[in-house]
Amino acid sequence: MTSVDAGVPVGSIDDLLPGEGRAYPVDGRQVAVFRMTDGTLRAADAVCPHRGGPIADGQFDLGHVVCPLHQYVFRFSDGGCTADGIGSLGVYRVEDRDGRIVVWP
Amino acid sequence: MPVDVTPHDDATTAKRKLVVVGNGMAGARTVEEILSRGGSELFDVTMIGDEPYGNYNRIMLSHVLSGEATLDDDDLMLNPMAWYRENGVTLYSGDSAEGIDRFAKTVTCASGRVIDFDVLIIATGSNTFFPNMDGLRESDGRLARGVFGFRTIEDTNGMLQMATSRDDVRAVVIGGGLLGLEAAYGLKTQGVDVDVVHSPGHLMNQQLDERGGKVLRNKIEELGVGVHTGKRTTAVLRNDDGTVSGVGFADGESLPADMIVVTAGIRPNVELARSSGLVIERGIVVDDQMRCEDEGSIYAVGECCQHRSEVYGLVAPLWEQAVVLADVITGANPHAEYHGSRLTTKLKVAGVDVAAMGVKGPEREDDEFVQFYEPRSGIYKSVVVRDDKLIGAMLLGDISKANFLTQAFDEKVPLPEERISMLFDMGTPSAETGAAELADDVQVCNCNGVTKGDIVSCVRSGCTSVSEVCAKTRAGKGCGSCKPLVGDIVEFAAGDALTVDKSADWYVPCIPLTKPELIDAIKRQDLRSVSEVFENLAPDGEDATAKMPLSSLLRVIWGTGWNREPGALFVNDRVHANIQRDGTFSVVPQMKGGVTSPQQLRKIADVAEKYDIPMIKATGGQRLDLLGVKKEDLPKVWDDLGMPSGYAYGKSFRTVKTCVGTDYCRFGLGDSTALGIAIETRYQGLESPAKLKLAVTGCPRNCAEALCKDFGVVAIGDGKWEILVGGAAGAHIRKGDLLATVDSPEEVIRLCGIFIQYYREQAKWLERTYAWVPRIGIEELRAILVDDRDGIVAGLQERIDEAVADYVDPWLDREEPRSPAQFTSALPLLPLPQVPVR
Numbered sequence: 001m002t003s004v005d006a007g008v009p010v011g012s013i014d015d016l017l018p019g020e021g022r023a024y025p026v027d028g029r030q031v032a033v034f035r036m037t038d039g040t041l042r043a044a045d046a047v048c049p050h051r052g053g054p055i056a057d058g059q060f061d062l063g064h065v066v067c068p069l070h071q072y073v074f075r076f077s078d079g080g081c082t083a084d085g086i087g088s089l090g091v092y093r094v095e096d097r098d099g100r101i102v103v104w105p
Numbered sequence: 106m107p108v109d110v111t112p113h114d115d116a117t118t119a120k121r122k123l124v125v126v127g128n129g130m131a132g133a134r135t136v137e138e139i140l141s142r143g144g145s146e147l148f149d150v151t152m153i154g155d156e157p158y159g160n161y162n163r164i165m166l167s168h169v170l171s172g173e174a175t176l177d178d179d180d181l182m183l184n185p186m187a188w189y190r191e192n193g194v195t196l197y198s199g200d201s202a203e204g205i206d207r208f209a210k211t212v213t214c215a216s217g218r219v220i221d222f223d224v225l226i227i228a229t230g231s232n233t234f235f236p237n238m239d240g241l242r243e244s245d246g247r248l249a250r251g252v253f254g255f256r257t258i259e260d261t262n263g264m265l266q267m268a269t270s271r272d273d274v275r276a277v278v279i280g281g282g283l284l285g286l287e288a289a290y291g292l293k294t295q296g297v298d299v300d301v302v303h304s305p306g307h308l309m310n311q312q313l314d315e316r317g318g319k320v321l322r323n324k325i326e327e328l329g330v331g332v333h334t335g336k337r338t339t340a341v342l343r344n345d346d347g348t349v350s351g352v353g354f355a356d357g358e359s360l361p362a363d364m365i366v367v368t369a370g371i372r373p374n375v376e377l378a379r380s381s382g383l384v385i386e387r388g389i390v391v392d393d394q395m396r397c398e399d400e401g402s403i404y405a406v407g408e409c410c411q412h413r414s415e416v417y418g419l420v421a422p423l424w425e426q427a428v429v430l431a432d433v434i435t436g437a438n439p440h441a442e443y444h445g446s447r448l449t450t451k452l453k454v455a456g457v458d459v460a461a462m463g464v465k466g467p468e469r470e471d472d473e474f475v476q477f478y479e480p481r482s483g484i485y486k487s488v489v490v491r492d493d494k495l496i497g498a499m500l501l502g503d504i505s506k507a508n509f510l511t512q513a514f515d516e517k518v519p520l521p522e523e524r525i526s527m528l529f530d531m532g533t534p535s536a537e538t539g540a541a542e543l544a545d546d547v548q549v550c551n552c553n554g555v556t557k558g559d560i561v562s563c564v565r566s567g568c569t570s571v572s573e574v575c576a577k578t579r580a581g582k583g584c585g586s587c588k589p590l591v592g593d594i595v596e597f598a599a600g601d602a603l604t605v606d607k608s609a610d611w612y613v614p615c616i617p618l619t620k621p622e623l624i625d626a627i628k629r630q631d632l633r634s635v636s637e638v639f640e641n642l643a644p645d646g647e648d649a650t651a652k653m654p655l656s657s658l659l660r661v662i663w664g665t666g667w668n669r670e671p672g673a674l675f676v677n678d679r680v681h682a683n684i685q686r687d688g689t690f691s692v693v694p695q696m697k698g699g700v701t702s703p704q705q706l707r708k709i710a711d712v713a714e715k716y717d718i719p720m721i722k723a724t725g726g727q728r729l730d731l732l733g734v735k736k737e738d739l740p741k742v743w744d745d746l747g748m749p750s751g752y753a754y755g756k757s758f759r760t761v762k763t764c765v766g767t768d769y770c771r772f773g774l775g776d777s778t779a780l781g782i783a784i785e786t787r788y789q790g791l792e793s794p795a796k797l798k799l800a801v802t803g804c805p806r807n808c809a810e811a812l813c814k815d816f817g818v819v820a821i822g823d824g825k826w827e828i829l830v831g832g833a834a835g836a837h838i839r840k841g842d843l844l845a846t847v848d849s850p851e852e853v854i855r856l857c858g859i860f861i862q863y864y865r866e867q868a869k870w871l872e873r874t875y876a877w878v879p880r881i882g883i884e885e886l887r888a889i890l891v892d893d894r895d896g897i898v899a900g901l902q903e904r905i906d907e908a909v910a911d912y913v914d915p916w917l918d919r920e921e922p923r924s925p926a927q928f929t930s931a932l933p934l935l936p937l938p939q940v941p942v943r
Contacts, residue, residue: 014925015925015926016925016926017671017672017924017925017926018670018671018672019670019671019672019673020671020672020924020926021672021926021931022926022929022931023929023930023931023932023933024933025933025934028934029934030932030933030934030935032931037636037647037672046931046932046933047932051686052686052687052688053686053688054684054688054931054932055931056931056932057676057684057688057931058649058676059649059650059652059653059672059675059676060649060672061646061647061648061649061652062646062647064649065649066649066650068675068676068677068684069684069686071650073649073650
């Protein structure tokens with residue numbers, strides 16, 4: 001895959017329906033990408049800082065994603081958890097470039 | 106300030122050392138009152154408590170025993186450990202004060218710790234009084250195993266453990282006062298056979314006259330509790346191994362028992378004070394400023410103290426004492442004085458409303474006495490008037506006039522000319538208008554000492570909803586009997602500003618509708634998908650945490666007619682398997698009634714080998730669980746198994762556990778295996794507010810554990826089956842309530858459907874039947890579901906039939922994934938499974 005101004009294309013937007021999340025390996029890391037119901041994308045670390053839960057399997061809305069293992073809620077804005085002491089997720093820029101999902105890790 | 110300023114208190118800036126012995130309701134409340142008067146500027150506060158927790162609400166222990174609350178309930182802990190940290194209070198919990206040196210001003214603890222004080226408050230409360238009975242104690246002085254008081258978390262825990270340790274536990278409660286009846290009620294709800302033994306002639310003789318006692322007795326006996334009055338217990342009978350076998354009475358008779366609860370009164374805990382040389386009579390003698398006799402800087406408060414010859418055992422006087430003591434010690438009002446409490450009792454005992462105050466009956470010839478006695482309906486009311494003043498009142502069963510009478514008793518309102526209108530609303534202001542007329546200093550919540558004035562000023566400070574006010578003031582957080590009045594006062598004080606916080610009753614936080622309202626709105630507007638529901642009903646749009654409950658509800662309402670969108674379902678429901686801690690899944694094929702075959706077992710073994718499944722485990726629901734399956738393998742695993750889903754992952758009907766029943770078992774009374782399989786075949790996979798675990802067992806030996814299932818069925822012979830609902834044996838243990846005894850398997854299957862459908866439509870999200878059934882009440886459920894009191898059974902039947910007809914095995918998704926990402930790994934770089942291979 002060719003790089004787009006340091007962004008990494010990870011897959012086709014057709015692989016991801018609105019409302020779904022999916023994890024991709026990006027530069028040796030695992031990044032979860034979510035396609036919002038309004039069509040936009042969000043990207044965050046794929047591994048929950050609490051107990052390693054698979055974030056891409058979590059349910060989400062425009063502002064938050066919920067880890068499926070213990071239901072901790074993380075903000076897409078800064079990756080912070082709404083509960084104290086859990087840590088946070090890294091969040092990344094992600095865009096739909098002509099049908100390709102591009103992540104800036 | 107009245108406290109003596111000792112010479113070593115040289116620097117005016119140095120804080121003085123305040124030590125409080127006792128971390129119960131009186132001690133902690135006094136510290137709260139002191140802190141609220143700026144006490145943290147004046148004192149370094151140290152508290153010593155022998156129980157290993159913060160301060161908790163003893164009144165709530167009755168609810169804990171009856172299963173209406175749990176020990177980790179937020180309402181139970183009045184001051185959790187964090188409260189002490191946040192307020193700079195040093196707490197030594199799990200330690201006890203062993204000695205006070207009044208001259209050196211030190212307290213010595215059991216741990217050897219020595220603590221200096223400038224000011225000392227003794228709040229050691231009281232202890233359970235154990236009357237002298239043969240066999241009560243072991244030779245070393247400890248209580249015999251199976252004998253309990255009812256005062257602490259430890260007592261309550263001990264009783265709960267014993268009550269739930271096995272079936273057919275019998276308990277005798279010695280003492281038929283308030284606490285004894287609460288204990289009996291709680292144990293009865295835990296499925297224990299209970300007898301109450303009371304040595305006076307009628308129950309609650311401290312508060313009630315004979316008639317009142319009689320009405321109460323009827324109510325208690327209706328609960329199935331045996332009542333024995335006029336019986337003096339003289340012995341605890343023991344088996345050879347030392348365990349309790351019963352109690353013996355003065356008249357030579359006896360009652361069998363496996364456990365004994367002693368609630369024959371309390372005694373002020375004065376040992377520490379006595380050995381330290383303080384003046385003790387029945388309690389620690391204090392003056393009107395709660396100061397110990399002949400002491401300058403030692404005070405006592407609560408149940409351990411004796412004020413003007415009175416020792417109190419109810420909570421309301423503690424609050425008044427705490428206020429005075431705090432005023433005095435902090436100097437907020439150095440002249441504050443406590444003049445004693447006039448006791449008005451208003452509470453719910455064993456489910457019966459009781460209010461009592463003052464004298465129990467006429468004492469002089471010209472005392473006026475108005476009485477209403479209707480034992481049939483369980484109502485008793487009386488008032489005693491002397492010189493145009495109310496000097497006593499008693500209400501049982503109907504306490505709607507309690508607020509008015511309380512005020513009249515406190516001489517805050519004049520008595521009506523027609524005395525009988527004190528007992529009934531006869532053109533006089535009703536209970537509803539009472540809120541406005543109550544005086545500000547009338548205590549509304551006796552359990553937590555909250556006055557009408559406290560509630561009104563809380564509303565004025567900006568809290569305009571009932572739950573906010575309750576959280577801030579703690580009103581209504583004790584026995585709960587004052588909640589309606591608290592609501593009335595908040596409504597009155599807030600006026601138009603009242604925010605009705607019905608949010609507690611909303612199905613999901615982002616949509617302001619209760620479950621029935623939401624179902625109605627969804628049907629009326631024909632909303633078939635989660636996004637349509639958000640769009641039309643959620644003011645702030647979508648909310649991730651609401652998606653799972655809304656999907657469940659839409660499936661209940663529309664069956665296969667709901668519009669499944671990607672992302673609406675929780676991952677377990679998307680991939681029809683239970684997510685494990687490493688992101689792999691567990692696969693449980695259906696195995697109806699726990700019955701399998703060589704072909705099934707062979708297939709399962711083949712699949713396990715083919716997919717390197719690290720562990721196969723027999724589940725509690727009598728199936729086989731394949732653990733550690735990779736997400737991307739799920740469709741292939743199902744295909745190779747060729748068996749339908751066992752629904753071990755959903756908030757849904759799970760499985761029916763059975764015993765071998767009549768086919769093989771020599772004790773079996775009914776064909777439990779066939780019935781279990783029939784139930785599972787019919788109701789398999791139905792979505793519900795929380796999981797449903799069922800069981801059918803062929804005789805009362807209960808091998809399939811039907812007594813503690815959401816829906817349990819027990820064959821009792823002669824073709825009869827008992828149906829128990831609301832049982833649990835997980836984090837919460839509860840024996841199911843008997844819904845009905847029926848004559849045929851067909852009737853069991855029919856009632857099962859009616860019960861499940863009503864639960865599906867009514868229960869809150871994630872509310873298990875063990876919480877829902879007691880919330881609704883088993884009598885109410887029986888009236889609705891068995892007797893069809895409300896005429897809704899035909900509708901329930903129709904809807905459950907539709908739901909059953911809509912069943913599709915979810916594992917058929919394997920043929921065509923719902924979306925490209927449905928079965929892709931969410932942790933692509935991790936070698937899975939990470940769970941250990943066995």
